[in-house]
Amino acid sequence: MYYKPLPTPKFSIADIDIDKEPGTYTEKPKPPSTSKPESKAARLFLKGPIPFTWLQKANSLGGSTGIVATGLWFYVGINSSKHFKVDSKLDQFTGVTRQTRQHALHKLETAGLVKIRNPKGSYPYIEILGAP
Numbered sequence: 001m002y003y004k005p006l007p008t009p010k011f012s013i014a015d016i017d018i019d020k021e022p023g024t025y026t027e028k029p030k031p032p033s034t035s036k037p038e039s040k041a042a043r044l045f046l047k048g049p050i051p052f053t054w055l056q057k058a059n060s061l062g063g064s065t066g067i068v069a070t071g072l073w074f075y076v077g078i079n080s081s082k083h084f085k086v087d088s089k090l091d092q093f094t095g096v097t098r099q100t101r102q103h104a105l106h107k108l109e110t111a112g113l114v115k116i117r118n119p120k121g122s123y124p125y126i127e128i129l130g131a132p
Contacts, residue, residue, distance in 0.1 A: 046070070047077025051130075054113060061107045067094045068104035072114065072126060082128040 050073050058069035071094040075084050091101055105124065108114045115127040 044074070045077075046074055054130075057111060058108060058113055061104075061111055063104065063107075064094070064096050064100050065104040065107045068096060068101055069108060069113070070094070072108075072128060075126075076128060083125065085123050085125050087123050 055066075055069065055073075059066035068090070071090050072086075074093065075086070075090065076082055086101070086105075088098070091098055094101070096104070102124075105114065105116055105126070109116050113129055115129060117125040117127075119125070
């Protein structure tokens, strides 16, 4: 009959801690992983200050309006201006459709949080208005 050899233990005599109960050992800490550096998307952040009352009012409008509003403040941080042109990247960033974005922008404009200039056949230009 053939017997498999016993697996080698994952510890050595140096790993044994005399102060602990017999039969227990502590594993050595694993070295840091050499995985890929974090992606560019993982390093994105919102640049403030973002008026809390503005964001609170946008979130209270319902639906995806709060998500789109947060995306608008992301654009403010990128452009260093409260006037900018919205494009399809906002839809990708927020995970909403073009129609949902347009509906949310209309809600934000009705609430007095943004001003929209929508040239025919082009993406809308947005101006973020002051806190309500």
